[in-house]
Amino acid sequence: MRMLLLIAGLLCFTAGVSPLQAQELSRDEKREWKRKAKDFKRNPAALKDLVEEKDRYKREAQELSSQINELEVEKTNRRSRIAQLERELTRLQNSLAETQSALDRAESSEGPQSPPRPVTSDDMSGIVFRVQIGAFSELGMPADLDGEGDNMDIEEEGGMQKIIIGKFRDIDRADMVRSYMQKIGIPDAWVVAYQDGARVPVESVVPGYGQ
Numbered sequence: 001m002r003m004l005l006l007i008a009g010l011l012c013f014t015a016g017v018s019p020l021q022a023q024e025l026s027r028d029e030k031r032e033w034k035r036k037a038k039d040f041k042r043n044p045a046a047l048k049d050l051v052e053e054k055d056r057y058k059r060e061a062q063e064l065s066s067q068i069n070e071l072e073v074e075k076t077n078r079r080s081r082i083a084q085l086e087r088e089l090t091r092l093q094n095s096l097a098e099t100q101s102a103l104d105r106a107e108s109s110e111g112p113q114s115p116p117r118p119v120t121s122d123d124m125s126g127i128v129f130r131v132q133i134g135a136f137s138e139l140g141m142p143a144d145l146d147g148e149g150d151n152m153d154i155e156e157e158g159g160m161q162k163i164i165i166g167k168f169r170d171i172d173r174a175d176m177v178r179s180y181m182q183k184i185g186i187p188d189a190w191v192v193a194y195q196d197g198a199r200v201p202v203e204s205v206v207p208g209y210g211q
Contacts, residue, residue: 085136092133092163093152095184124167124197127205129174133181133189134163157199164192171206 025033040047137160155162165181168174174191181189191209193202202209 088134092186095133095181095186098184124194126196127169128194129166129168129171129202130164130192130194131166131174131178131181131189132162132164132192133186136161155199171202171209 040050151167152163152165155164166174166177168177171191171193178189178191191202193200193205195205
């Protein structure tokens with residue numbers, strides 16, 4: 001507190017404004033500041049050190065203020081990105097729900113042009129085909145948005161978060177879902193393959209696929 005009063009008095013002194021103009025001082029404070037003024041007059045080096053210290057504190061305060069502003073901007077950007085990812089997730093979940101509805105109708109009608117019903121089992125043994133409908137790298141999707149039992153998973157690989165849906169033993173059925181997802185507005189949907197739970201190139205398990 002004493003240092004703050006000293007700096008305040010110095011600011012008034014160097015600005016040509018007396019401490020009496022800056023604030024009301026008690027009689028003891030007046031005597032104290034008169035004594036300090038005499039000390040500074042006899043020892044200008046001490047005054048110089050105090051001014052430099054005040055300038056250093058001012059620069060540090062400005063730097064801290066700038067850092068706080070940068071952190072606030074970053075926090076706002078992160079919140080905006082998370083909100084965007086949540087909206088994207090909602091859109092994808094709605095698309096998945098539409099696909100599931102179409103699969104249910106296909107199961108009951110057995111229409112040859114409708115997409116097939118996916119396997120919902122957690123069994124990933126052997127060869128399994130799935131459909132990837134999205135991938136994100138910058139400020140990836142929070143892992144807790146991957147719900148249980150919703151037939152959709154988030155995989156992390158090579159700095160990317162990949163959104164995968166469905167499980168199929170037959171690649172033709174997976175390919176029909178890929179085609180259906182593209183028709184409802186997800187043009188980058190594509191079939192991916194797994195062997196005993198490990199992701200492998202589709203061509204390694206289905207030679208000539210895509211040719």
